[in-house]
Amino acid sequence: MDFSTAADLRRRLEDTGYLGDDALATVAWLAHRLDRPLLLEGEPGTGKTALAEALAEAGGVPLIRLQCHEGIDASQALYDWDFPRQILHLRAVETVGAVGGATALEDVEASLFDERFLLARPVLRALREAPAVLLVDEIDRADDEFEAFLLEVLSTWQVSIPELGTIKAETPPLVVLTSNRTREVHDALKRRCLYHWLEHPSLERELAIVRTRAPEVPKELAEQVVRAVHAIRADAELIKPPGVAETLDWARALHELGTRELDTASVAATLGVAVKYREDGARVRASLDRLMAR
Ligand SMILES: Nc1ncnc2c1ncn2[C@@H]1O[C@H](COP(=O)(O)OP(=O)(O)OP(=O)(O)O)[C@@H](O)[C@H]1O
Ligand SMILES: [Mg+2]
Known part of the structure; x- marks a missing residue:
């Protein structure tokens, strides 16, 4: 894994179909150069998990994923017999x-x-198999003790197994931690990490993402879907604004149905692809005419 500059990293992420901006490319590149974990926060569906996948692909190294959940403990992250x-x-x-x-x-x-x-679990595998990308997904779901354990590994890049001895990474893996902020990650862990908040993409970038990830969808339809999603997201009262994943699903669904032009009827019929709360659906339906006028 070798990215010469942040611009180089950005280009190589683009080659995998991940379109990020300069700020994201810079912080990811710094994490790689300085051997620091990268903590990504942001709304659901803003490309946190996808960035780790793209980094591994761009760097030609394995992606090792640790999905956090309530009650996860060190044996699930490190090793078991x-x-x-x-x-x-x-x-x-x-x-x-x-x-x-x-x-x-x-x-x-x-x-x-x-x-x-x-039985080597993801963190141990990452230490042994590095260079690799270690994705610690949804760290906010784990508890304090697990965070403390992780902090230790991420500071020393080594673990000790009583029966086998100490295992140290030859090169530290590139670690990407993601959080949906259901709780705040502790300062001690934050201090160790570089931090980036991922926003929903701009209209232009989201359109480019749809064109890259769903090339089968005609440009006009893709444009209309992205505009509609941005109009929906502008409603600050929504319980869950649609993410990029929903935009992609919606564009693909409409295309599948043979839709050429987004109109009131096609939006109403397919809204459940993009909006997943009854209250949100009702809000969007109530303002559909205004939405379509835009
Ligand atoms: N910048 C981007 N370039 C290309 N594809 C993107 C980008 N951002 C998001 N996507 C696509 O959007 C989808 C959702 O992204 P992802 O799963 O990474 O979101 P997330 O932030 O991890 O969401 P969650 O918090 O729900 O886990 C993926 O299919 C991903 O490929
Ligand atoms: Mg994710």
Whole structure:
């Protein structure tokens, strides 16, 4: 993974179909150069997860994903021992009738914590397989203890496994953390990271994204869909404004239905592709005439 400048990174992200702006390319490039994790926050569907995927693709390195959830703990992030296989191993040892005695017992016990029985989880894999991109997705769903654990790994780039010793990354992986801000990430972790807030893309960029990701949709229809989405997003009262994912889905859905021109009827019929709350749907329907006039 080698990006010579932020502009180079931006171009190579574009080659994978990810269209970011200069600010995003710069902060991602700095994270890569300074070996610092990148913390991305922003509304749903603004391309946080997709950036990590694009970085891995552009850099030609594996993407290793850790999906956070409530109650996630270090063993799910680091490693586990393969208990069923350890048991089978013990049975096998019994069957061949290993000779008794203290040394033999110690040998058998030691053989249980062999590399063969280690289940490497994403963080351990990232340390071993680096250069790689490690995506720690939706860190806000994990709890404080997990964050503290992560902070330690991200500061030292090493973990210690009592039975095996210390494992240190030769080159640190590029770490992308994402958060939807259901809770605030702690300052200690933030201090370690570079930070970027992802906005919904501008009209021009979103149109370019649709043209790249859904090239089958005719330009005129794509333009109308993007305009409609921007008009819908402008309503600050919405529970969940549509993200880029919804724009793409909507454009594809309308195209699938053979729609050439977005009109009141086609919007009303397909609104559920873009707007996923009953209250939001009602608000959009109520202002449909005004929306279409724009
Ligand atoms: N800048 C972009 N360039 C190209 N595609 C994009 C861009 N931003 C978003 N997308 C597309 O929009 C979709 C949603 O993006 P993504 O899943 O990364 O959003 P997210 O911010 O992770 O959302 P969530 O918070 O819901 O997880 C993806 O299909 C992605 O390919
Ligand atoms: Mg995501």
